Amino acid sequence: MPTLTDLNALPADAFVHALHGIYEHSPWIPERAAPQRPFASVAALKQALQAVVTAATADEQLGLIREHPELAGKAAIAGQLTAESTSEQAKSGLNLCSPEEFATLQGLNADYNAKFGFPFILAVKGPTGQGLTRQAIIATFARRLKNPRGAEVAECLRQIHRIAEMRLNDLLGVQLAYxxxxxxxxxxxxxxxxxxxxxxxxxxxxxxxxxxxxxxxxxxxxxxxxxxxxxxxxxxxxxxxxxxxxxxxxxxxxxxxxxxxxxxxxxxxxxxxxxxxxxxxxxxxxxxxxxxxxxxxxxxxxxxxxxxxxxxxxxxxxxxxxxxxxxxxxxxxxxxxxxxxxxxxxxxxxxxxxxxxxxxxxxxxxxxxxxxxxxxxxxxxxxAGSSRYLVELTGLASHAGTTPMDMRKDAAAAAAETVLLVEERCGRVPSLVGTVGQLAVPNGSVNVIPGACKLSLDIRAAEDGVRLDAVKDVLAGIEALCDRRGVEFALHPIVQAPAxxxxxxxxxxxxxxxxxxxxxxxxxxxxxxxxxxxxxxxxxxxxxxxxxxxxxxxxxxxxxxxxxxxxxxxxxxxxxxxxxxxx
Known part of the structure; x- marks a missing residue:
């Protein structure tokens, strides 16, 4: 079992050979990292290998993703995986799939490849290295299938780095102390x-x-x-x-x-x-x-x-x-x-x-x-400092079919406009964020114009002046829109925490x-x-x-x-x- 000192001292070609299984069928990664030796720690080595991938072209990154096998795919069935991939898939019991699980994975593999054009990558040994359950793998697969392509490319690369991290730990006999x-x-x-x-x-x-x-x-x-x-x-x-x-x-x-x-x-x-x-x-x-x-x-x-x-x-x-x-x-x-x-x-x-x-x-x-x-x-x-409030909007509940649109005092419509007001005002400044995380229509009914609405307001920034200016503008905006809509509002402060x-x-x-x-x-x-x-x-x-x-x-x-x-x-x-x- 080599040590980090050994890796630092090896000739470049021997260094590449020693790391041949860390990134699937991709010797170009250790080749480009080799000139940066000596690495002061295993963490530094991991960062250097990762940096090579980050600096690679989009085609090289896609090539790296495509070098990885499908989970419980045809290559696994045929025994054509690398020793590392075989061990990892077995760790999560992918070699023991029930017929139903196997069929589900095959369907997900097909849908994923059709959408993205590359295989689904997941570090199946999981956060602790002890292996994810098949149920967790399938749930993650289904969730990530909804991602846009760019986000999924980035996630696949992150998963590849996690796989490489655990393989490098195994190669060097790294024992995590804590x-x-x-x-x-x-x-x-x-x-x-x-x-x-x-x-x-x-x-x-x-x-x-x-x-x-x-x-x-x-x-x-x-x-x-x-x-x-x-x-x-x-x-x-x-x-x-x-x-x-x-x-x-x-x-x-x-x-x-x-x-x-x-x-x-x-x-x-x-x-x-x-x-x-x-x-x-x-x-x-x-x-x-x-x-x-x-x-x-x-x-x-x-x-x-x-x-x-x-x-x-x-x-x-x-x-x-x-x-x-x-x-x-x-x-x-x-x-x-x-x-x-x-x-x-x-x-x-x-x-x-x-x-x-x-x-x-x-x-x-x-x-x-x-x-x-x-x-x-x-x-x-x-x-970041935070200003939090509960906002109560009171309009007039009336019949949804008989009240003309221009005669309504709709508390939910005022709440919707408030949400957009917060989004617009806080979106102007990069370090400022605003959120309406709670929104409710008490005793709401499908055929009644909402007479009341309750919502939360949370505005945060690293600079108190920026936060307080935004709070002032948002509260003034709520007052103006409520006045225009004939809706009353009450404000209940919850938290005023300075940065x-x-x-x-x-x-x-x-x-x-x-x-x-x-x-x-x-x-x-x-x-x-x-x-x-x-x-x-x-x-x-x-x-x-x-x-x-x-x-x-x-x-x-x-x-x-x-x-x-x-x-x-x-x-x-x-x-x-x-x-x-x-x-």
Missing amino acids: GPQIMQWAEDLAQWSDDVDGLTCAYMTNAHRRTATQLADWMRDAGMQVSIDAVGNVVGRYPSDAPDAKTLITGSHYDTVRNGGKYDGRLGILLPLALVRGLRARGEKLPFHLEVIGFAEEEGVRFRSTFLGSNAVVGRFDMNLLDAADAEGVTMRQALEAAGHDEAAIPAIARKAEDILAYVEVHIEQGPVLLGRGLPLGVVTAI APCAPWLMDQLGDAVERSGLPRFDLLSGAGHDAMAMAALTDVAMLFTRCGNGGISHNPLETMTADDADIAATVLLDFLRSFKQR
Whole structure:
């Protein structure tokens, strides 16, 4: 089994031969990468091979895609696949298809080739390398068949790079130290859900409380001092032996949106937990206390109140929120009491700024930027500020058949115009986004003009001035269109969160650790809100993003990442912790 040192020292032709099975029947890829040796790390080698493909012509890229066999296709049946492809297809049981599954795959192969002109490519060993189920493969096949051709070319190339990554791991005997455990823990946590058919973990439900208990158990097993505070934050402390040590905090939230993904928030808890377990196993201590906090609530699903956990830590918990009620009429106070928490202890959760070194959060990107650039990691520059509202429009319900079009007070039509207004205004500025994510016609009927409509409004930008200007224009536009249509509107503010810039001194240390891993440093904005926004009121903050698969989909069951990306993120964070320099 060769090592990276061996590959760096080989003559060019021997280097190409050693990598002959990494990219299917495509020796030109290692040929073009060979002059860039020596590679400082396996990650750097992977990036170099990927860069060759990215720089190739469109015809060369299509040729690479066409070198790959169909899944459970004629070549597989005839035993004509490469050893690597044979092993990979067998890993997912494609050699054991039932007649019905085989017929389905043959039909999908035919439809896909007819639409795109090349075979469907999927890294069937999956995010963890353990193999996707045949059902998951068929579902992915059917979903991607709906993609436009350009998007599918890009996705096929990404899948080829994932296949190459796992083949290179096998060739070099790479053992991931942290990634598989992180992925398994995320899978284990997903069993606790408020819903049977998806992952929903809302604040202080039974699923939420069981998740907290599981996190606490894992933290104790990793050798941490553990507590669950009065708002449900799970706090694991790995103490330092250094006298007068301060505390560096990391973590994220463990609640989810409705029918959400397995990695949003939870990655930022499980990844440093895996690091602590390794530190303890080696008997290694840090020159500062390390706290991993699983923040109890960030998403605002149950009580429409975001950042409950992190706001308690920074001393900004709004005690008036205890009177907020969920859809069933249960107040937050009642939910906390039922879980055994003492509301009187909430103020004591607040930390003192002088005791804290910094806050650093690892999070899945929840977008397509890193994926599009072929990068596992990115350093966050700032977290966009957000203005969120609920808008109630009140018109006049009347008969759909007898009311002339020019005499209507249609609340739904006003809502539709509002959606287009938000799209037009926020589309003018590249760093500005606006979304109407909720839209409802209460008690609507097919033959009644809507007399009421409720919608949400979410406007975000990296610069507060840009965001607030857009909010002003949108609200003025809603008022004008409602006046024109004879519709009343009421506005209910939910969130006003200022943009949170990351601290350059922390960004640089994260960026240096990324580069030491063999990856290029890449900086990007976070359009999503994170607990780091709240923590910025207490201390300097930084964030490390990991790549999000499936086109960057998040807040969705299709949210995915890989064990390799989790592993290199963990390696980078560990390097950051070991090399950390106080300001």
